[in-house]
Amino acid sequence: MIGRRGRRRPPIVALALGAVAVALIAIPLVGLLQRAAWGSLVDDLTDPASTEALRLSLTTSLAATGVALVLGLPLAWLLARTDLPGRAVVRALVLLPMVLPPVVGGVALLSAFSLRSPLGGWLHDVFGLQLTFSTAGVVLAETFVALPFFVITVEAALRQADERYEQVAATLGARPATIFRRVTLPAIAPAVGAGAVLAWARALGEFGATVTFAGNIAGRTRTLPLAVYLALESDPDAAIALSLVLLAVSFVVLVALRDRWLGRS
Amino acid sequence: MAGAIVSLEARVVVPRAGFDVDLHLRAEPGRVLAILGPNGAGKTTVLGAVAGTVALHDGRIAIGDRVVDEPRAGRWVPPAERRVGLVPQDLLLFPHLTARDNVAFGLRAAGAGRIEARRQADGWLERFDVADLGDQRPGALSGGQAQRVALARALATRPEVLLLDEPLSALDAGARRRTRADLRRWLRAYDGATVLVTHDPVDALTLADDVAVVERGALTQAGPIGEVAARPRTAYVAELLGTNLLAGEAAGSLVRVGAATVVVAGEHHGPVFATISPAAVSVHRSEPEGSARNRWPGVVADLDLLGDRVRVPLDGPVPLVAEVTPAAVHELALTPGAEVWLSVKATEVRVYPR
Amino acid sequence: MARTCKVLSPLVVLALALGACGSSSDEGTTTTGADGSASRSLVTCRASGEITVAAAASLTEAFTTIGDQMEAACEDAAITFTFDSSGKLSEQILSGAPVDVFASADEGNAEKVADEAVGAPEPFARxxxxxxxxxxxxxxxxxxxxxxxxxxxxxxxxxxxxxxxxxxxxxxxxxxxxxxxxxxxxxxxxxxxxxxxxxxxxxxxxxxxxxxxxxxxxxxxxxxxxxxxxxxATYPVVAIDGPGDDDLADAFVAYLQTDAAQQVLADAGFLAPT
Known part of the structure; x- marks a missing residue:
């Protein structure tokens, strides 16, 4: 093509398959948009039950992301940078929630933390802490499913990062904590961001583990996906409206963060 | 510029795939020691051991009277406390920090405040003629500029030992020439001990005072640079210097090299090395007559154009490399496989004890 | 219409009433049950019939047993169940889910699917x-x-x-x-x-x-x-105009009224319909 030299035209096969991939995801979402009752949208969304579920979803998913960040960063570092025995086993273990059906994850959490389990009973007797049917339980369930996404992303980045920068920093007199903060962390910052976004997205859409472990209590554990599931029966229009909110919030965040963390073009 | 005027003494034993690094080095303050050797000889391992990024298997590393690694004594000092400045081969400037903050990094780690560290860093950048690049990220620097910033970063912490790994290998030919001259000046100004790793004999000759030749993890020759250049003791060093090295047994003015005998000037006895400059090797189509005392048949193995000269490796009783003009190649019809005669005057053979 | 009809051993306490060919086929035979009751134990199934039954979650155990009975009696009949809340199921049916029989835990949801239904909902348990x-x-x-x-x-x-x-x-x-x-x-x-x-x-x-x-x-x-x-709660059942075998769907609906099915439901704790 004249005037566009140097810009290779993408192969037709790639274009076609890429378009199918986009369609696969876009078409159902367009279907949702087309089915939405736009007339009653405002009413559906300003309904206190909706705003409450949205607020709960945002706070719990952000809290879960925070927990994943605080716990996942050291774990990823240990997995990538040390030769602790049993790392392979630990890595596989940490990734298990990705393949476990979320409902089973919920049952697993129940087995461990319900009041009748030894650990859950102990937490309740000693600290008066009950995770089941609590907002903390929602955060726990969301963290359980979201943490692997963060760890796997950050660990991969740590493996790729050039350790020699850290060695140079050490010869310059920097202590390990300083090296991590000023050399390692800046090098893996994009991956930390991407991992956090992935974990947050996973936590935001969490349903199975949450409903099984934390139940479905209005204002306490009824996050947006649970509210959507309940509303599907009684008021599909409201359910779709709620889903649109979930989609809109996620879409805005993902687009806004894309350039920054998910790799610039 | 150094924190203290001390020497470095290192006996390094580190196992590697294929061979063990096992050698003993000493670097004096105010002098530059070049570790010269082929790629994969273990040179960088030695630097790593001194810097603390590679742990010794055995041996001992002492900076002045501070022992920083001695496995048998259970002593190991982490890199951060060794006061060793390192300029790695590809410099490894922190990509997310400006040139100024790269230099300030070590100062900050040593406890300086941000403003003070930056002020001092600017001073170092000025010393290395890159004061105007303080705000640039490493990605925006040329190879020569980055080299200067890396050197400034290493020296800003006032190390007692400075380590340079192939300092010029990342630069293109033009930048290498310019930077070599500057580097020589800066290294002269540094009064601590400097260890420089290189595989380029020109770097060693221009930048170093002393040289340690390392081949397959072992030290094969060491000493002041002029001495080593004058008396190569391994085929590798001889090849680097572009000379012919023969090992033989001397008896008077005769040196037996394998099955052949080389006539030399003067009297020598016992095991000796003999070097013959390629320019001193004459090539003839037929057995020459004349004053040359050494005459051997040979077969042309290869032809290698080098500037305005052609290097001709010759197989024969005494394998030698001759250096002739392109015109001579034509006149003598030298092609690989051609049978020729070569001659060397006795006075062109330099002999020294093995 | 060629129908393969099969007569079950009277020992099998199983009755399929008004099955695929029962009422309209001459080959139908009336037998007397082992207990002597002259129930309509005519068993007629068309081969290779397949239906999907959507049922209230509370019917899970009873319907699973009833399904097993029917499959044992009807050669090549395959009955697939989907259990969930009646509200969810009626929503799915209205969205075109491939369902042939809907057993609801309330009358409201059974009426909701009237447009998709074949015939009127019929109570079969409480x-x-x-x-x-x-x-x-x-x-x-x-x-x-x-x-x-x-x-x-x-x-x-x-x-x-x-x-x-x-x-x-x-x-x-x-x-x-x-x-x-x-x-x-x-x-x-x-x-x-x-x-x-x-x-x-x-x-x-x-x-x-x-x-x-x-x-x-x-x-x-x-x-x-x-x-x-x-x-x-009154549980009605209704046949739905689905992709499966219509006759088998009708047979399933009818079978729920038989003594055998009622016994299974009673064992599960259901009350008989009024």
Whole structure:
């Protein structure tokens, strides 16, 4: 093509398959948009039950992301940078929630933390802490499913990062904590961001583990996906409206963060 | 510029795939020691051991009277406390920090405040003629500029030992020439001990005072640079210097090299090395007559154009490399496989004890 | 129309009434059951019929047994079940889910799918609500009123308000003038999920169907709700215009009225339809 030299035209096969991939995801979402009752949208969304579920979803998913960040960063570092025995086993273990059906994850959490389990009973007797049917339980369930996404992303980045920068920093007199903060962390910052976004997205859409472990209590554990599931029966229009909110919030965040963390073009 | 005027003494034993690094080095303050050797000889391992990024298997590393690694004594000092400045081969400037903050990094780690560290860093950048690049990220620097910033970063912490790994290998030919001259000046100004790793004999000759030749993890020759250049003791060093090295047994003015005998000037006895400059090797189509005392048949193995000269490796009783003009190649019809005669005057053979 | 009809051994206490070829085929034979009753034990099935039955979650155990009976009797008949809350199922059917029979836990949802239905809904069982607690009833719950006065962290599991069991529970609580703070109510998507919150989770008590409580066995303790407060749920079944075999669907609907099927339902705790 004249005037566009140097810009290779993408192969037709790639274009076609890429378009199918986009369609696969876009078409159902367009279907949702087309089915939405736009007339009653405002009413559906300003309904206190909706705003409450949205607020709960945002706070719990952000809290879960925070927990994943605080716990996942050291774990990823240990997995990538040390030769602790049993790392392979630990890595596989940490990734298990990705393949476990979320409902089973919920049952697993129940087995461990319900009041009748030894650990859950102990937490309740000693600290008066009950995770089941609590907002903390929602955060726990969301963290359980979201943490692997963060760890796997950050660990991969740590493996790729050039350790020699850290060695140079050490010869310059920097202590390990300083090296991590000023050399390692800046090098893996994009991956930390991407991992956090992935974990947050996973936590935001969490349903199975949450409903099984934390139940479905209005204002306490009824996050947006649970509210959507309940509303599907009684008021599909409201359910779709709620889903649109979930989609809109996620879409805005993902687009806004894309350039920054998910790799610039 | 150094924190203290001390020497470095290192006996390094580190196992590697294929061979063990096992050698003993000493670097004096105010002098530059070049570790010269082929790629994969273990040179960088030695630097790593001194810097603390590679742990010794055995041996001992002492900076002045501070022992920083001695496995048998259970002593190991982490890199951060060794006061060793390192300029790695590809410099490894922190990509997310400006040139100024790269230099300030070590100062900050040593406890300086941000403003003070930056002020001092600017001073170092000025010393290395890159004061105007303080705000640039490493990605925006040329190879020569980055080299200067890396050197400034290493020296800003006032190390007692400075380590340079192939300092010029990342630069293109033009930048290498310019930077070599500057580097020589800066290294002269540094009064601590400097260890420089290189595989380029020109770097060693221009930048170093002393040289340690390392081949397959072992030290094969060491000493002041002029001495080593004058008396190569391994085929590798001889090849680097572009000379012919023969090992033989001397008896008077005769040196037996394998099955052949080389006539030399003067009297020598016992095991000796003999070097013959390629320019001193004459090539003839037929057995020459004349004053040359050494005459051997040979077969042309290869032809290698080098500037305005052609290097001709010759197989024969005494394998030698001759250096002739392109015109001579034509006149003598030298092609690989051609049978020729070569001659060397006795006075062109330099002999020294093995 | 060539129909393969098969006569079952009278020993098999199984009766398929008005089956695919029963009423219209000359080959149909009437036999007398082992118990001597002259029930319509004519068994007629068309080969390779397939249907999908959508049924209220509370029917899980009973229908699974009934399905096994029919499949054993009808060669090549394949019956697939999907169990969920009746509200969810009716929504799915209206969205075009490939369903051939719908058994609802309430009449409202059965009527909701009228446009997709073949014929009118026909009651085949009734159910009642019951309070379930942890085994041994540690909280000492004796009535609906006790559910409102639980200790601090006590959570009560109820069905979603739009599922029949949730609506009935609401009616029962209203009849008993009991108001449970919604902040301590966890809503199960259907009766089974609600029961699970008590058996597996930390819900102190729940309100489910008698049949669910019975299915849970020792996992829960049932506390009866007095007649004047309780709600009787009528379960209707209706054939749906689905992709499966129409005759087999009709046969399934009809089979629910037979003594054999009623026995299975009764064993599960259901009451006979009025």
């Amino acid at each position: 159910n009642q609500l019951v309070i379930v607690t942890k085994p041994g009833n540690p909280e000492g719950i004796a009535s609906l009123a006790d559910l409102a006065d639980l200790a601090d962290a006590g959570v009560v599991a109820l069905c979603a308000e739009d599922a029949p069991c949730g609506r009935f529970a609401g009616q029962a609580l209203e009849a008993a003038s009991v108001d449970i703070d919604e902040g301590r109510v966890t809503r199960g998507q259907n009766a089974k999920a609600t029961l699970t919150a008590v058996t597996e989770g930390d819900a102190v008590a729940g309100i489910v169907y008698v049949t669910d409580a019975r299915a849970a066995g020792d996992g829960v303790e049932a506390v009866a709700i007095p007649e004047d407060q309780n709600v009787i």
